[in-house]
Amino acid sequence: MKRNLNWPRLDLSSAENLMLELSDTSGPAPSFDLSKMAFTGVGDRVQQRDIEDVRNAIVELAEKRGFVLRHGFQQDPPASQDDLLQFDSDVFQVFHDLTPMTWSEAGSKEIWSWFSLVLLPDVTHWRWRFGSGSKSKGYRGIDWTPERWIGQDLTRHSWARHWWRTVQFKNDPRLAEGLREGEFNQITERSASIGTNPDLIVILTEELKSAFDEYRGDVPARDLIRDVAARFTREMSYLDDTLFDDSVLRAWSRRLINDSIAAYDPDSGAREFEG
Template sequence: MGLLYPRLLAGQAKPLHETYRRLPVAELTRRAAISHDSAVYVATGGDRVSEDKLRDLRRLAVDLAMDSGFPDEGTRDSRTAFDLRIASALHTEMDLVPAEAASGDVWAFLALVLLPDIAYWRYPVPPGDRVLGTDLTRHVFGRMWWRAQLVHSSEDPDPYAALNILGEAAFDQIYARRKALGNSPHLVKAILRVWNELDLKGFNERDILRDFLKRLLRLAPFVLFESLSDDVLDAELRVSVRETVTATLAETNLTAEEQRLKAEVVFSRTQHVMDAMM
């Protein structure tokens, strides 16, 4: 059973955001706290997180941010590196169950009470959904916890290695379809495994991924993905992504032979993986 975290409800979170989005990071550091008078907890479901645990969590997040240039603006690469580090750190340290992590009010507390300086450093003058928890695919911390949750593999030497396979925009395409696809870590891990096999140089990867996911959505009513073994599921996904690549190449001016050769390049790594399994 996981820990219960304070929740900052919308009535308190929204005015706080309107104030904080105009303040410098140094002032937000002074206002960071481990509690808020208006914070609430759900009545049942686990033990409340301790103040010491919240202090440790803040200390960890600040250290990771400083490694990426906090409190200075930093670079796009340094901010991306912070995202990946904070994803695995939050997932490892918070002891959250998915039901608690699905509450936007929990993430509003983290962004506006415990870690406001980190939140507004990561997204200066952000729109509300980056800190309020109204959309967990956009929240500065919530989206990263969920990415870690969906890719976590305890059997691997690096349980969070798959975080590096897709960027934020691409991963959001999967999570945005969470009702059919994104709520299944088993399926998400398979998508990432198969995607990591592809050589999509010269293609628009975002368009390929979008079409691939559409094909999986059409399969979802007929295939119980969770019931398939890794090997069988991977094979099923490879069929769908091959259909996507074939359809994409068919819309080009390439000859049939040129299309075939280009498809071979895309799936050259896939063939190596399959050969190694035989």
């Protein structure tokens, strides 16, 4: 196992200034320079070879899905949505191991701003420039969602979300395969409820996938996930899920899935989902 490292931090003011450089075909240049970066005072600092390894690994994954390094921010033709989603899946498999750090370190918003705006700005641009399908004219333009670049919401940030999803799915990482971004978001971005309990995330995902197989075509997957997640959020306001064992979490998940299916299609009650 790799030792945990301290990673560079990019303060909010500097991050916002770099965001202003974004346009459809340009952005801040990638940099390996650590001399002006801030670090925490305790632990081993990341070295240039470490960040080079991270960038090279991510660029290699992106190139397999249509990114052309020499084109920088001027990628043409655009990547397909399927390629971008597969890139997300590829990154999810390796990113946590590429970037060893403590939970405390990974909770720093400034670290993730550095990843997206200093180490990987061209890849981040490629991921969202074509994924959004918009014609943004810059940070103050139409669609450069700040949360994807600046570490404001770590469940939505381009790179932080992969790191923390690995933690959330640590009990069974294979379950994350096949979930689309919007489906991921409904489960893992509810950081004040479902997203804090890896056991619940795994069990709920297992039960949802079973429900998808049984009701395929009857209930849209994203609608079902959204409704189930909302029901969990309401009930978790007065229930402590950390006191429940796996059998209770599974029964709870099935009940709320059945409630959601019945609300979407009242005729489905005759064939209640049993997992």
